[in-house]
Amino acid sequence: MKTIPKPKNLNLSVFHEFKASHSLPGFDTPHFHTWKVAATFHSALPLQGSKLLDLVGLQQMLEKMTKPLSGQYLNEQFTFDPTSEKIAEWFWDQISLAVPSVALQSVAITLCDLEGNASGSAMVSA
16 A cells, blocks of 8 residues: 655745835826736644644734735835835835734735636745
């Protein structure tokens, strides 16, 4: 009888999206995107309880973080050029502060048109 290897690690991801505009040097015309945020947390197994984190609570946290950005011109919301790379770093900082008890593995920002079709993404990771 073959022994099935047990997993050693668990990754839990949460997703949220918002619509906002930005402009960039060399592409000065403000334009809208759907910004898709994915945050992934990491833990060794076995877990202490039945779940790593409350997924609904994580979704509410991301919704709270994105609400002030939704529908806004991001250049007026940040002190940096709002590229997908810099937005990913910003979310990393915000999520790390909000959930210090579990290791944040990565944050990805996917840029989409307003219909949700992806054109590119940036990911920061531990």
